[in-house]
Amino acid sequence: MTYFEEDTQLRDILITGGDALMSQNKTLRNILEAVYRMAFRKQKVNLNRPEGEKYAELQRVRLGSRLLAYLPMRINDELVDILREFKEKASRIGVKQFIIQTHFQTPLEVTPEAQEAIRKVLSAGWLITNQLVYTVAASRRGHTTRLRQLLNSLGVVCYYTFSVKGFNxxxxxxxxxxxxxQEQQEEKCYGNMSEEQAGELYELLETRTDAQQESKEDVASRIRRFMKKHQLPFLATDRSVLNLPAIGKSMTFQLVGLTEEGKRILRFEHDGTRRHSPIINQMGQIYIVENKSLAAYLRQLGQMGEDPEDYASIWMYTNGETEPRFSLYDYPEFPFQPTEAVSNLAL
Incomplete structure (x- = not known):
């Protein structure tokens, strides 16, 4: 915790370890207590730092877990109490967001047991976000849109759709x-929101620290009401990105060449909408050779029962641009001016 406490820019902790909820309840309670104490100490020391030199304080706590999908009975009453108690305590020292970051890969995983696990987590006042790995199976027409639709109806907000790393x-x-x-432009677009609609959705999802402001309507009902009001089949809140060392999360690329086998060579750029470590200024341009040609991909879809003609427009997509973030995933503003200094840069 000393590392986090002494970091000048840290405002978000993601606890995974493989899967955060594989920990016993007692262990998880101890981990969250350590996070709380660290955040409290950091806030206390900040009181003596002048404006412009204050360290960023903890604003978001996330637990990464796929257990909601494949072991939903892990979400028991004791765990829900731990989550609720931590949120109530951490909210009092300025933590704004409490999120279970899960991973449903297909609508078939959203079983009745998984739905009950989702309901229990939401009842503790935590939000649930989903990230999907965009495999060949997941890339079939309509698959990801149906998953978004189903998860949204249950109160889950989609976060990232990750391209598979193109290793052999x-x-x-x-x-x-x-x-x-192609999916972003031809399918996900039906869930796009205007700036005003996105702001309204953010207000519905924003964590309330004042008990009198907390809506009695559950998150799932709020989301369903919002989609019905604006005639949206699902919410396109997730960003489609590739996540690699030296790139981070980005889908800003340009086709610059082909191999003899027809595999595409892409030049990637960093996501210009987010703040990066100054270390990227020491790096050159990033090139990626995909491990599969478009023709091989379409043949694979055909073997799965898809009609390759349904994907014919894929050939025209030769460049990409990273989508803007949904405002829920932006950090809230501090009530003070934090330092611009960046710590822990040494390699």
Whole structure:
């Protein structure tokens, strides 16, 4: 915790360890208590720092877990109490967001047991966000839109749709980045919101620290009402990105060449909408050779029963641009001016 406490810019902690909820309840309670104490100490020391030199304080706590999908009975009453108690305590020292970051890959995983686990987590006052790995199976027409629709109806907000890293060992599951852009432009677009609608949705989801402001209507009902009001089949709150070392999360690329096998060579750029470590200024341009040609991908879809003609427009997608973030995923403003200094840069 000393590392986090002495970091000048840290405002978000994601607890995973593989899967945060694989920990016993007692262990998880101890971990969250340590996070709380660290955040409290950091806030206390900040009182003596002048404006412009104050360290960023903890604003968001996330637990990464896939257990909601494949072991939903893990979400028991004791765990719900731990989550609720931590939120109530941490809210009093300025933590604004409490999120279970989960991973449903297909609508088939959203069983009645999973739905009950989702309901229990939401009852503790935590939000649930979903990230999906965009495999070949997940890239079939309509698959991801149906998953968004189902999860939204249960109160889950989609976060990221990750392209599979194009390493050779991932050949079977890799879907070319052009398919991700195609899905973004031709399918996800039906869930796009105006700036005003996105602001309204943010207000519905924003964590309330004042008990009198807390709506008695559950998150799932609020989301369903919002979609019905604006005639949206689902909410396109997730960003389609590739996540790699030296790039981070980005889908800003340009096709610059082809191999003899027809595999695309892409030049990637960092996401210009977010703040990066100054270390990226020491790096050159990033090139990626995809491990599968578009033709091989379309043949694979055909073997799965898809009609490749339904994907014919994929050839025209030769560049991509990273989508803007939904405001829920932006950090709230501090009531003070934090330092611009960046710590822990040494390699």
């Amino acid at each position: 060992e991932n050949y079977t599951v890799f879907a070319p980045n052009a398919r991700s852009i």
